[in-house]
Amino acid sequence: EILHRIQGKSLDVEELILTNDGQIDLLLRCSMEGLRLEISCRNVSDLNLSGIHYPMWISGLEIRDNAENGWENTARYTLRDYEEDTIFFHCQQLQLIKLD
Secondary structure (H helix, E strand, O other): OHHHHHOOOOEEEEEEEEEEOOOEEEEEEEEEOOEEEEEEEEOOEEEEEOOOOOOEEEOOEEEEEOHHHOOOHHHOEEEEEOOOOOEEEEEOEEEEEEOO
């Protein structure tokens, strides 16, 4: 349900946390239209951040599940800002958590 609600929408990024404990994990705490959520991504690869500014936002979030296209498990999901290209990466696991 959360995925359909945020797909293609603009998100305000409150926090972006990168950790490296043998693999890169990324946590985004975001808000949009009164909804606060966390996007937790494990085993991130091909991370590209550009045009970072404050406040940070993602103009049009796209989340693709690449499993049906036969992609490797390490690139199971692709997340990107299809409007401004501020963020792009692949990840092995994805979890969307509603905070409010």
